[in-house]
Amino acid sequence: MKRLALIAVLFFTLHNPAFTQLLAQVNAGIPAAPLPEQDTALSALEDLKGDSRYWITVFAEDKYDRTALLEAGLDIVEIDKKTVTGFITGPEMNLLAGHGFITQSRQTIYEYAKKHFKDFPAVDAAYHNYKETVEKLQALTAANVDVASLFSIGKSLEGREVWCLRINPVEKGETPSTRPAAFFMGNHHAREHLTNEVALGLAEHLLERKNDPEIRKYLDTLDIYIAPMTNPDGAEYDIQTGKYRWHRKNTRVNANKSIGVDLNRNYDSRWCQAGASHSPSADTYCGPYAFSEPETENIKKFVEARRNIKTLMSYHSYSDLLLYPWAGKDVPLDNRRDLKVFETMAREMVAFTGYTPQQSSDLYVATGDTTDWAYDTAGIFAFTTELEGGTFYPGAAAINKAVTNNVKAAVYLLSVTEDPYKLAR
Numbered sequence: 001m002k003r004l005a006l007i008a009v010l011f012f013t014l015h016n017p018a019f020t021q022l023l024a025q026v027n028a029g030i031p032a033a034p035l036p037e038q039d040t041a042l043s044a045l046e047d048l049k050g051d052s053r054y055w056i057t058v059f060a061e062d063k064y065d066r067t068a069l070l071e072a073g074l075d076i077v078e079i080d081k082k083t084v085t086g087f088i089t090g091p092e093m094n095l096l097a098g099h100g101f102i103t104q105s106r107q108t109i110y111e112y113a114k115k116h117f118k119d120f121p122a123v124d125a126a127y128h129n130y131k132e133t134v135e136k137l138q139a140l141t142a143a144n145v146d147v148a149s150l151f152s153i154g155k156s157l158e159g160r161e162v163w164c165l166r167i168n169p170v171e172k173g174e175t176p177s178t179r180p181a182a183f184f185m186g187n188h189h190a191r192e193h194l195t196n197e198v199a200l201g202l203a204e205h206l207l208e209r210k211n212d213p214e215i216r217k218y219l220d221t222l223d224i225y226i227a228p229m230t231n232p233d234g235a236e237y238d239i240q241t242g243k244y245r246w247h248r249k250n251t252r253v254n255a256n257k258s259i260g261v262d263l264n265r266n267y268d269s270r271w272c273q274a275g276a277s278h279s280p281s282a283d284t285y286c287g288p289y290a291f292s293e294p295e296t297e298n299i300k301k302f303v304e305a306r307r308n309i310k311t312l313m314s315y316h317s318y319s320d321l322l323l324y325p326w327a328g329k330d331v332p333l334d335n336r337r338d339l340k341v342f343e344t345m346a347r348e349m350v351a352f353t354g355y356t357p358q359q360s361s362d363l364y365v366a367t368g369d370t371t372d373w374a375y376d377t378a379g380i381f382a383f384t385t386e387l388e389g390g391t392f393y394p395g396a397a398a399i400n401k402a403v404t405n406n407v408k409a410a411v412y413l414l415s416v417t418e419d420p421y422k423l424a425r
């Protein structure tokens with residue numbers, strides 16, 4: 001949300017009688033009635049065809065103009081220096097000139113929504129869609145060219161680049177490295193938008209503190225990769241109408257016209273033997289064969305080309321869990337030394353997040369996930385974090401805490417990436 005728009009919301013909120021009343025109740029210690037539901041009229045595009053409202057920009061010089069416009073029926077959403085913009089009904093709009101107001105531009109709410117609501121619902125504007133994610137990664141890289149570089153690990157099914165930010169002051173882009181590497185990923189599942197925020201927050205945290213000795217030692221010794229949005233098609237599809245679709249998979253159009261393959265069941269680790277479905281309509285559809293999807297194929301090639309990767313974190317949401325292999329076998333790891341490393345890492349990380357550490361299959365057995373495959377094929381200490389929030393859409397307010405705590409856990413993971421086996425000695 002723009003800052004001016006925030007000011008507008010604040011301005012409007014403070015002048016909203018219901019809010020004032022609520023505030024008085026809170027101050028008086030009276031239990032407050034729940035705030036009214038968000039107006040969902042804007043959220044379903046097709047519902048807007050019959051809506052008589054317009055989205056208009058009107059010249060307004062000061063707070064007196066703006067007050068008068070509110071009284072004339074304009075629902076002010078954004079305030080700029082010389083104009084305000086918002087929603088108004090057709091009949092009210094037609095009276096504005098008579099009140100002395102000059103309208104700069106106007107369009108029906110349907111025209112407006114078609115252009116602008118292929119995005120997060122307005123209440124969740126703090127989340128980054130694909131374009132914003134790319135811009136953020138580019139900005140972080142541009143501001144830190146001494147230590148950061150950005151490259152694509154491949155295209156999604158619909159042709160979006162899957163970007164990976166690399167933090168390594170010596171080797172840039174796709175140049176190989178012998179430094180021990182850590183690989184962080186988000187958004188395998190479309191609707192788990194908070195995971196993208198945590199991965200972006202981690203990148204920002206490390207780059208903002210690149211000269212702090214605590215962080216610098218990892219930058220000077222490790223090779224760090226962060227791919228926040230590994231399923232960009234799905235993430236965009238989920239928010240495309242301005243109303244969440246609760247979409248999990250990618251956007252593969254299956255033979256039966258259903259949409260999507262579950263990317264976290266599409267890896268080649270006992271592929272589709274348990275906890276996954278061969279039915280294309282299922283949310284856990286494993287795909288026609290392992291690595292059938294470009295999004296998982298991208299990660300396969302990326303990991304196979306980088307044998308220096310020692311640790312991996314794949315962010316999912318939500319359940320407050322930290323999971324480690326096996327996911328696809330209902331037995332503990334045979335390798336007791338590896339198990340000790342996994343258990344120790346998990347215990348240390350949940351000290352920061354408060355999540356519950358456990359072997360993945362203690363939750364349910366599911367084959368074909370990222371972490372089983374990464375451990376099985378490359379011996380990587382690979383984890384799945386199921387973030388907090390209690391819902392797929394916990395709102396903007398959930399971002400800060402999730403980022404703060406999970407960044408601490410991620411920095412711990414960096415601290416043991418150079419030599420994970422020291423935890424078993």
Ligand SMILES: [Zn+2]
Nearest residue numbers: 189192316317
């Ligand atoms: Zn998930």
